[in-house]
Amino acid sequence: MMEPAMLDTTIAAPSPLVSIEGLRVEFRIDGSTVVGVEDVSFAIRPGETVCVVGESGSGKSVTSLSLMRLVEFGGGSITGGSLRFTRASGEVIDVTRASPDEMRSIRGNEIGMIFQEPMTSLNPVFTIERQLTDGLQVHKGLSGDAARAKALELLQSVRIPEPERRLKQYPHELSGGMRQRVVIAMAMACEPRLLIADEPTTALDVTIQAEILGLIDRLKRENNMAVLFITHDMAVVAQMADRVVVMYRGRIVEEGPVNEIFENPREDYTRALLAAVPKLGAMAGKTAPEPMPIMGATAAPIAETTTEAARTPKVLLEVKNLTTRFPVKGGPLRLTVANVHAVEDVSFSVNVGETLALVGESGCGKSTTGRSILRLIEAHSGSVTLDGWDVRALRTADLRRARRDMQMVFQDPFASLNPYRRLRDQVSEPLINFAIASGSALDDMVADLFDRVELPRAFMRRFPHELSGGQRQRVAIARALATNPKLIVADEAVSALDVSVRAQILNLMMQLQRDLGLSFLFISHDMAVVERVSHHIGVMYLGRIVELGTRADVFENPRHPYTRTLLAAVPIADPRQRRLHDDRSFRAIPSPVFPVGYTPTPSTYDEVSPGHFVLQEQN
Amino acid sequence: MSYFLNRTLSILLTLLLISMITFAVTNILPGDVAMMIMGTQSNPEALAGLRQSLGLNDPIYIQYAHWIGGMLTGNWGNSLIFKVPIATLLLQKATASAIIVVMSMTIALALAVPLGVWSAVHRDKWQDTVSSSAALFGVSLPDFFWGIMLILLFARTLGWFPSSGFSDPGEDFSQSIYHAFLPALALGLGLMAHLTRMTRSTMVGILGQEFIRVSRAKGLSERTVVWRYALSNAIGPVATIAGLQIGYLFGSIIVVETLFSYTGMGWLTYQALLNRDVPLIQASVFVIAAVVMLTNFLVDLFYLLVDPRVRLG
Numbered sequence: 001m002m003e004p005a006m007l008d009t010t011i012a013a014p015s016p017l018v019s020i021e022g023l024r025v026e027f028r029i030d031g032s033t034v035v036g037v038e039d040v041s042f043a044i045r046p047g048e049t050v051c052v053v054g055e056s057g058s059g060k061s062v063t064s065l066s067l068m069r070l071v072e073f074g075g076g077s078i079t080g081g082s083l084r085f086t087r088a089s090g091e092v093i094d095v096t097r098a099s100p101d102e103m104r105s106i107r108g109n110e111i112g113m114i115f116q117e118p119m120t121s122l123n124p125v126f127t128i129e130r131q132l133t134d135g136l137q138v139h140k141g142l143s144g145d146a147a148r149a150k151a152l153e154l155l156q157s158v159r160i161p162e163p164e165r166r167l168k169q170y171p172h173e174l175s176g177g178m179r180q181r182v183v184i185a186m187a188m189a190c191e192p193r194l195l196i197a198d199e200p201t202t203a204l205d206v207t208i209q210a211e212i213l214g215l216i217d218r219l220k221r222e223n224n225m226a227v228l229f230i231t232h233d234m235a236v237v238a239q240m241a242d243r244v245v246v247m248y249r250g251r252i253v254e255e256g257p258v259n260e261i262f263e264n265p266r267e268d269y270t271r272a273l274l275a276a277v278p279k280l281g282a283m284a285g286k287t288a289p290e291p292m293p294i295m296g297a298t299a300a301p302i303a304e305t306t307t308e309a310a311r312t313p314k315v316l317l318e319v320k321n322l323t324t325r326f327p328v329k330g331g332p333l334r335l336t337v338a339n340v341h342a343v344e345d346v347s348f349s350v351n352v353g354e355t356l357a358l359v360g361e362s363g364c365g366k367s368t369t370g371r372s373i374l375r376l377i378e379a380h381s382g383s384v385t386l387d388g389w390d391v392r393a394l395r396t397a398d399l400r401r402a403r404r405d406m407q408m409v410f411q412d413p414f415a416s417l418n419p420y421r422r423l424r425d426q427v428s429e430p431l432i433n434f435a436i437a438s439g440s441a442l443d444d445m446v447a448d449l450f451d452r453v454e455l456p457r458a459f460m461r462r463f464p465h466e467l468s469g470g471q472r473q474r475v476a477i478a479r480a481l482a483t484n485p486k487l488i489v490a491d492e493a494v495s496a497l498d499v500s501v502r503a504q505i506l507n508l509m510m511q512l513q514r515d516l517g518l519s520f521l522f523i524s525h526d527m528a529v530v531e532r533v534s535h536h537i538g539v540m541y542l543g544r545i546v547e548l549g550t551r552a553d554v555f556e557n558p559r560h561p562y563t564r565t566l567l568a569a570v571p572i573a574d575p576r577q578r579r580l581h582d583d584r585s586f587r588a589i590p591s592p593v594f595p596v597g598y599t600p601t602p603s604t605y606d607e608v609s610p611g612h613f614v615l616q617e618q619n
Numbered sequence: 620m621s622y623f624l625n626r627t628l629s630i631l632l633t634l635l636l637i638s639m640i641t642f643a644v645t646n647i648l649p650g651d652v653a654m655m656i657m658g659t660q661s662n663p664e665a666l667a668g669l670r671q672s673l674g675l676n677d678p679i680y681i682q683y684a685h686w687i688g689g690m691l692t693g694n695w696g697n698s699l700i701f702k703v704p705i706a707t708l709l710l711q712k713a714t715a716s717a718i719i720v721v722m723s724m725t726i727a728l729a730l731a732v733p734l735g736v737w738s739a740v741h742r743d744k745w746q747d748t749v750s751s752s753a754a755l756f757g758v759s760l761p762d763f764f765w766g767i768m769l770i771l772l773f774a775r776t777l778g779w780f781p782s783s784g785f786s787d788p789g790e791d792f793s794q795s796i797y798h799a800f801l802p803a804l805a806l807g808l809g810l811m812a813h814l815t816r817m818t819r820s821t822m823v824g825i826l827g828q829e830f831i832r833v834s835r836a837k838g839l840s841e842r843t844v845v846w847r848y849a850l851s852n853a854i855g856p857v858a859t860i861a862g863l864q865i866g867y868l869f870g871s872i873i874v875v876e877t878l879f880s881y882t883g884m885g886w887l888t889y890q891a892l893l894n895r896d897v898p899l900i901q902a903s904v905f906v907i908a909a910v911v912m913l914t915n916f917l918v919d920l921f922y923l924l925v926d927p928r929v930r931l932g
């Protein structure tokens with residue numbers, strides 16, 4: 001991409017479209033001043049994609065919002081530096097000094113912006129047409145008909161199927177991927193010279209992410225538009241960026257061309273960030289999971305973790321023909337009119353001391369499977385056997401006892417801890433609940449659990465709000481470990497965490513597995529993470545497992561078309577392996593809602609090699 | 620369409636239940652309807668005869684069947700104290716009350732919505748503190764306090780409006796508005812305070828949403844963003860809250876109409892209760908319940924109109 005010859009052209013490069021110098025943004029919070037970003041300087045040239053990458057709190061969004069002067073609506077103020085922007089007329093203005101009217105004529109006109117959440121980015125009570133045309137009417141003075149024609153053209157350019165119909169629809173009638181396309185069309189409406197994309201694919205499934213990234217890249221090339229792309233995901237950076245700005249705690253750590261950042265990072269933080277990103281395919285040829293390398297920490301070798309278990313695999317959890325349905329109620333008497341077939345004839349087993357991952361996109365039934373196994377949701381049919389116990393047949397008292405053996409770690413560590421209770425009390429609760437310990441023995445056990453998850457014992461007296469996200473997730477794991485369970489269901493347990501913290505938590509989980517012989521049912525949408533931590537993998541689609549096998553089977557020899565699609569969509573954290581393309585595939589996931597009495601066909605599999613199962617084509 | 624059917628069905632069921640409860644409760648009240656009609660000095664035999672002819676000796680479910688049958692066929696009987704057909708009486712008084720209810724709601728919404736929006740836009744600034752404190756002040760004080768204050772200011776001191784009385788809108792509409800103004804304002808002030816708080820909190824939630832930021836990023840003016848884009852989303856929830864307040868208003872008019880000697884539903888119900896006019900009590904409670912439910916139904920239909928998400932569900 002960035003040939004050596006191009007370095008010469010950068011010297012004589014066109015004058016930058018945007019040049020940020022010494023930017024400082026402050027927030028007033030409860031009477032005190034918090035610095036959002038400080039001493040931030042970089043430039044964006046026409047037709048170039050600059051990725052600003054960093055973890056939460058790094059100030060990457062604050063920077064982009066400052067450029068639009070939208071940061072003021074969030075309680076911030078620009079207190080230093082300059083933001084020079086070259087307007088279409090050739091005039092260079094300092095955005096920090098622009099009048100509100102001047103800003104309005106730039107926003108949406110010369111700078112377009114797209115945000116993270118497609119589900120909430122559109123006004124729910126206005127039609128798509130109104131939201132696409134309002135900017136055109138304000139900035140370009142287009143009449144109703146001309147604006148509608150342009151809106152239609154925009155929807156075609158972002159390749160939405162049936163664009164005429166979409167104009168009349170409301171946002172809730174569109175899927176997440178389509179809404180993000182509408183948001184992009186909105187940002188592109190006035191043909192801006194700069195597009196700011198603030199985590200535009202973070203909330204999307206991986207196949208839709210690939211489509212949206214391809215779309216942004218194509219629009220950029222076709223319109224010779226500059227893109228400021230904000231993300232936390234190094235793999236996305238590798239796919240999108242011409243140049244990269246790495247931010248940490250409100251400051252720029254490093255800046256450079258994308259290949260240089262990935263291949264020759266100068267700063268420790270950049271190196272740590274890159275090391276913490278699991279790379280798809282990095283585990284090829286390995287039999288067991290391996291911890292992530294973490295800068296600063298001694299890379300404790302966990303190799304040979306499961307050799308013994310691997311030689312004599314002993315089944316801990318056996319799930320057979322599990323089916324879970326949710327009734328859809330309707331009519332005046334609230335009768336069941338249809339069923340959502342969330343989990344359909346799913347079978348797999350988890351060995352002692354091993355990890356089985358269920359991967360798939362949102363709505364595929366992976367979480368419901370986990371919850372049905374723990375009986376947080378009652379399954380419709382099938383059997384679940386944990387260590388010889390028929391879990392589905394257990395009565396209330398026995399079920400309570402069985403829950404000692406199976407615990408859960410949830411996705412959101414902010415919501416899964418009670419904000420009003422001290423951490424010690426939350427971790428000791430299962431111990432008291434199951435009368436495992438009391439008095440000083442209880443205190444000792446809780447202290448041990450904090451040691452296990454590598455949290456200082458001083459944290460025992462703290463409340464959840466005093467901890468970071470990663471620390472909270474450690475508490476959640478400590479709580480799950482308290483009853484000394486055999487199986488832990490980790491439902492997207494690392495999805496809400498920053499990359500470096502995620503790597504630490506993943507390593508912790510792998511270490512606990514080695515030390516305690518734990519089994520994990522690891523539910524995730526992230527293929528690269530799954531590749532890192534799992535012994536076995538089940539790929540789920542529409543409530544069924546479409547492919548099941550060892551990590552090597554699924555990742556190195558994927559047989560089911562859906563597995564292949566999924567793997568092809570994962571962005572690779574290597575700028576030399578770019579595979580962006582804007583194909584309008586729109587494999588809309590079919591509805592899992594069926595009328596009462598509908599009998600689906602059973603899942604039948606081909607065993608392509610011992611232990612590697614692929615779902616047979618159904619009609 | 621099934622939505623209409625469901626709602627209508629549930630409204631009818633609720634009304635049936637309310638009619639049963641009202642009928643049962645008024646029957647266990649102490650006092651004797653026959654004695655109310657003939658007076659305490661009347662002849663015991665005549666009294667017994669009247670009881671017999673009124674059906675008061677029948678089992679309660681038969682009495683209920685007679686009563687509900689009458690209600691459904693428009694034969695609502697005569698008021699014991701006013702000696703006139705209840706249906707005519709109620710229609711007249713309900714119209715009088717409708718004037719002040721509609722007026723007070725209009726006053727309340729006209730003031731509360733802009734104030735609430737203004738407050739939400741300037742959240743946690745002095746404007747918000749001022750309007751929130753004023754709203755809290757308004758909510759904390761009962762309606763009759765506002766009534767007395769308004770009488771003192773506008774009737775006694777300034778003499779702009781009459782302190783009491785009612786004028787038939789059929790004869791002189793402007794006169795009837797003139798008479799209804801102070802009671803409507805007294806009701807509206809408490810209501811406004813409540814609605815201001817609701818509008819503010821709804822708007823604060825909406826202004827924090829991503830699509831507002833997107834609208835600003837499109838370069839729309841702040842006025843468009845707040846008063847069109849955000850407020851369109853707030854109208855539904857605010858209207859729902861306002862609709863629920865109709866029930867509260869019917870409670871409040873009893874006090875306020877009595878205070879202003881405004882002869883509407885509230886005043887009538889109060890008279891009926893004081894004099895144990897059982898048929899009138901039963902009919903008024905029934906009418907009030909029906910009106911409250913119908914208003915809420917209309918509000919829900921309005922919600923369907925302003926929010927496309929509900930339309931499909």
